[in-house]
Amino acid sequence: MRNDATMNEQQKAVCERLETIRANIAAACRQAGRTPDSVSLMAVTKTVDPLLINTACDEGVLLLGENRVQEFLSKREAYRPEASVQFIGHLQTNKVKQIIDKVSMIQSVDSLHLAAEIHKQAEKCGIVMPILLEVNIGGEESKSGVSPDELPQLTEDVLKLTGVKLCGLMTIPPPAPEVSAQDAVFEKMQALFEKMQSVCRMDTLSMGMSGDYESAVRHGATVVRIGSALFGARYYPPKKEQ
Numbered sequence: 247m248r249n250d251a252t253m254n255e256q257q258k259a260v261c262e263r264l265e266t267i268r269a270n271i272a273a274a275c276r277q278a279g280r281t282p283d284s285v286s287l288m289a290v291t292k293t294v295d296p297l298l299i300n301t302a303c304d305e306g307v308l309l310l311g312e313n314r315v316q317e318f319l320s321k322r323e324a325y326r327p328e329a330s331v332q333f334i335g336h337l338q339t340n341k342v343k344q345i346i347d348k349v350s351m352i353q354s355v356d357s358l359h360l361a362a363e364i365h366k367q368a369e370k371c372g373i374v375m376p377i378l379l380e381v382n383i384g385g386e387e388s389k390s391g392v393s394p395d396e397l398p399q400l401t402e403d404v405l406k407l408t409g410v411k412l413c414g415l416m417t418i419p420p421p422a423p424e425v426s427a428q429d430a431v432f433e434k435m436q437a438l439f440e441k442m443q444s445v446c447r448m449d450t451l452s453m454g455m456s457g458d459y460e461s462a463v464r465h466g467a468t469v470v471r472i473g474s475a476l477f478g479a480r481y482y483p484p485k486k487e488q
């Protein structure tokens with residue numbers, strides 16, 4: 247681990263947490279008979295100071311995940327240019343054009359309506375946007391994502407859009423404190439991912455966050471999206487009273 251004298255305590259903490267996360271991913275890979283380089287670590291940046299995001303980049307984390315269009319647009323100039331940014335949050339169709347030329351993938355596509363807008367804006371820019379379809383694997387009412395039942399139809403429809411390239415699936419499972427429950431959900435997602443290969447060849451399975459990434463890796467995740475375990479607890483400033 248680097249312990250550069252010019253780093254502040256928060257930056258040093260990021261380096262230490264990163265070392266732990268990488269060791270945990272490597273251990274989960276060993277358990278599953280996978281090589282550690284088959285899993286990409288994405289740093290989820292919401293509420294995080296660009297200084298700390300760049301610390302992670304300097305330690306080799308070159309994949310960033312953004313949730314909010316406005317926050318991303320206000321911070322992106324400060325990021326290391328070599329970082330690749332993917333959008334992972336709920337995306338309103340009217341905001342697609344603000345990010346289409348600034349991200350390398352949109353992971354959170356859960357409707358044909360959104361996919362069609364991405365296709366349209368991508369064609370305008372002369373690009374093809376890689377996307378993932380977001381699956382609501384836990385069947386929660388409140389969550390975004392398409393149900394496993396609706397996935398084959400959405401996949402077929404999306405495959406007709408030339409401005410997008412379908413690369414795989416993404417999911418945010420319901421919180422499950424028990425490892426056995428985490429395993430059960432990720433197992434379901436892994437089975438769905440394998441089943442979908444007959445409809446479309448996909449190579450990306452984005453699942454696993456701070457509390458459950460080891461379980462996700464044991465079940466075939468190719469990207470884990472990690473925020474608080476890397477950067478510390480998120481701080482949301484209290485809203486000022488008017």
Ligand SMILES: *Cc1c(COP(=O)(O)O)cnc(C)c1O
Pocket residue numbers: 290292313334335418455456457471472473474475
């Ligand atoms: C915030 C967020 C994460 C990271 O959450 P942590 O629990 O802090 O690791 C991952 N994926 C999505 C879609 C998120 O919004």
